Amino acid sequence: MDDLYRQLIIERYKTPHYRGHLDPHDIFFEDDNPVCGDHIEITVRMDDADVVTEAAFDGHGCSISQAAADLLIEYIHGKKLDEVKALTKDDVVDLLGIDLGPVRLKCALLSLKVLKAGAYGLSVDEVSDELVE
Amino acid sequence: MTTTFDVNVLRADFPIFDREIGDAKKLIYLDSTATAQKPTAVIEAMNEYYRRSNANIHRGVHTLAEESTAMYEKAREQVASLINAASPREVIFTRNTTESINLIAYTWGRENLDSGDVVILTEMEHHSNLVPWQMLAEELDLVLEFVPVTDDYLFDMDAYKKLLLLEPKLVSFTQMSNVLGTITPAKEIIQLAHEVGAITLVDGAQSVPHLPVDVQDLDADFLVFSAHKMLGPTGIGALYGKMDLLNAMPPFLGGGDMIKTVHLRSFVPNQVPYKFEAGTPAIAEAIGFGAAAEYLQNIGMDAVEAHEHDIAEYVLERLEEVPGITVFGPSAENKGGVASFVMDGLHPHDIAQILDGEGIAVRAGHHCAQPLHESCGVKATTRASFYIYNTKEEVDALVEGIYKVKEIFG
Numbered sequence A: 001m002d003d004l005y006r007q008l009i010i011e012r013y014k015t016p017h018y019r020g021h022l023d024p025h026d027i028f029f030e031d032d033n034p035v036c037g038d039h040i041e042i043t044v045r046m047d048d049a050d051v052v053t054e055a056a057f058d059g060h061g062c063s064i065s066q067a068a069a070d071l072l073i074e075y076i077h078g079k080k081l082d083e084v085k086a087l088t089k090d091d092v093v094d095l096l097g098i099d100l101g102p103v104r105l106k107c108a109l110l111s112l113k114v115l116k117a118g119a120y121g122l123s124v125d126e127v128s129d130e131l132v133e
Numbered sequence B: 001m002t003t004t005f006d007v008n009v010l011r012a013d014f015p016i017f018d019r020e021i022g023d024a025k026k027l028i029y030l031d032s033t034a035t036a037q038k039p040t041a042v043i044e045a046m047n048e049y050y051r052r053s054n055a056n057i058h059r060g061v062h063t064l065a066e067e068s069t070a071m072y073e074k075a076r077e078q079v080a081s082l083i084n085a086a087s088p089r090e091v092i093f094t095r096n097t098t099e100s101i102n103l104i105a106y107t108w109g110r111e112n113l114d115s116g117d118v119v120i121l122t123e124m125e126h127h128s129n130l131v132p133w134q135m136l137a138e139e140l141d142l143v144l145e146f147v148p149v150t151d152d153y154l155f156d157m158d159a160y161k162k163l164l165l166l167e168p169k170l171v172s173f174t175q176m177s178n179v180l181g182t183i184t185p186a187k188e189i190i191q192l193a194h195e196v197g198a199i200t201l202v203d204g205a206q207s208v209p210h211l212p213v214d215v216q217d218l219d220a221d222f223l224v225f226s227a228h229k230m231l232g233p234t235g236i237g238a239l240y241g242k243m244d245l246l247n248a249m250p251p252f253l254g255g256g257d258m259i260k261t262v263h264l265r266s267f268v269p270n271q272v273p274y275k276f277e278a279g280t281p282a283i284a285e286a287i288g289f290g291a292a293a294e295y296l297q298n299i300g301m302d303a304v305e306a307h308e309h310d311i312a313e314y315v316l317e318r319l320e321e322v323p324g325i326t327v328f329g330p331s332a333e334n335k336g337g338v339a340s341f342v343m344d345g346l347h348p349h350d351i352a353q354i355l356d357g358e359g360i361a362v363r364a365g366h367h368c369a370q371p372l373h374e375s376c377g378v379k380a381t382t383r384a385s386f387y388i389y390n391t392k393e394e395v396d397a398l399v400e401g402i403y404k405v406k407e408i409f410g
């Protein structure tokens, strides 16, 4: 357990670095985890070369979902849109640095799902778990 | 009422309690409302069937087929006996509570309900007693009405009486909420429904495992429940129905076993209960179901209820002392062994995960009762639930675990 709750996750949960909402923005998306009602929204600003200059997340949920969102937003700063589109589940697992079972993995991947749906410009009905496989 | 069995002796019947979680933590299983653990008697009944008697049932005349058929039908008797059905033929084997409710909706419902008819449910129903009626309401243009939960988390009898003025055709309600633990006054609900000519469906998924349930005393028209929540295997459940109702209902799935005769363009359905058991059923599981019913009857459902009442009282008392905790549900006298709670500033997943690290299995989420959570004003809760094998020491361990959660996130 103490593994799952390593210091980084608890810290980022309690005092996230990238919580907020950017206005104006180039990308906006939000979605829920239907099992627990967790919610994440992400806003992203890019420059003319489609490089992320600023990003933020907002929402509520368990420590894993919120810390994963915060770490993911940190990670995409300076990345190209194409790189953001290419992010996978393994990137998020690496950021968190812990092994997760199938249920908690869903929590961890909610922000990635939201981010990629936004990056691809999908509508809510088009979002599926395939995005983060 | 006093407990008449020794929990510590009884626990030896459940092999799963020999295992450990993570680094040598004792398993403390507080998730029986989702599914119960299985005693050796149940596991062995199924194994024995596969080892010695395995054959398809009904039409065979060889020894194994005869034995298997006898074991399958004995299981029906054991389940019927637990709920005091007038005849074992009133017990139909299904996959689970959910399938039983769907069966009633698709057969009795389609036959007997019509545009504008009122169906009464309650706000504390499991999704399995909501969605089938929502689907049927859409199809037949029914009106669904909901009995609310009072401020003390009880079935709102006054509101129910008012709804009965709408002359419902069906009242379908849970006898015990899987979130609040609320035990509803089933006998009175049924009697009042009958006075206005309504048929009653009792969701016994939580009551049959935990309370004495007597369908004749209740005068229930339908009672549905799942084996896996009452020490039996997954994949099998029951639908009890009064014989005259079952006889009048059209069949559900078509195929083998449910027919008396088949021609190329027509068939004559078999008698009850086979009319509703199309295809090869879950034979081993039925046998395990029977063994579970017998195991519970041997303990005595009064003793089961008394034990859980003790635990419910104790868990409420212990949780009350934890700062920042809110437990949803009525006081212990109207409550089964279920404690769903939220803690200030803490997410149910985090609570459940840290408790798991202590070997304690609880559930986090909406427990398939989203509308109920909405009316409680929360998205999700953490739920600890208790059964015959749980002890007060395990309640203490839960409370200690909760303090650990507070410490980590403090």
Ligand SMILES: Cc1ncc(COP(=O)(O)O)c(C=O)c1O
Pocket (backbone or CB within 6 Å): B033, B034, B096, B097, B098, B099, B126, B128, B129, B174, B176, B177, B178, B203, B205, B206, B226, B368
């Ligand atoms: C009150 C209640 N009704 C129905 C069900 C559905 O049972 P099953 O999933 O076995 O069909 C449950 C299971 O959680 C329940 O607690």
